[in-house]
Amino acid sequence: MPSEAILQRDGKTFAITVRFSGGFVTPADLEKIAAVARNHAIPVIKMTSGQRFLLAGILKKDLSAIWKDLGMDPVRATAPCVKFVQACIGSAWCRYGVQDSIRIAGEIERFASGTEFPAKIKIGVSGCGRNCSAGYFRDVGLFASTRGWTVTFGGNGGRIPRIGEVIGQDLSAADALDLVRRMLEYYCCNASEKERTSRFVERVGVPRIKSDVLSLCPYLTLEDAD
Ligand code: SF4
16 A cells, blocks of 8 residues: 555555644645646545645555646655644734744644654644644643743543643743643653553653653753652
């Protein structure tokens, strides 16, 4: 099976996902997707919850030509990697936004994309406490207040949902990014194969994560790292 496509329930056709940083697309992007869908008779185009375009109903023989016509590198659909960094429009556009969610989501995407993790990672970044990107239910969540960023880790939806642990609060953008990087590195080094962050946090326990990682972060208060 091609690693950049997922076999669909009909057992014959495949789906691919096309990712745009932060979910932002230009008119040219939309025209390109529409043209490729028309030229290759792709029957389904769907916006996913992770702000990606899913193109489905594709025959295996057409996959390479479709990626070539899209002009994008194939996304490894089955690899344990960052599936998406979902960002709300934040302080750049939203009347409620107090921090720049688009910028911080872009930075996370730049350092985390392309890295293999023990299991898939979903990230949500929101520019205020309304948390429109559902950070508590993401492997890594960030949401903002006027005092800075709150970072959560180990959340997920799915069959066994879990609310992520708050691991830092009132952080500058630089410190929040550093904390996300440290937690992902720690997860990479210590999680078992296919172990999602939620199950990893349950197995390892918050006290050990605090002593192994959080107590080493100079910007966390004693309350956070105790
Ligand atoms: S989380 Fe806040 S800033 Fe982001 S879209 Fe929702 S209301 Fe706006």
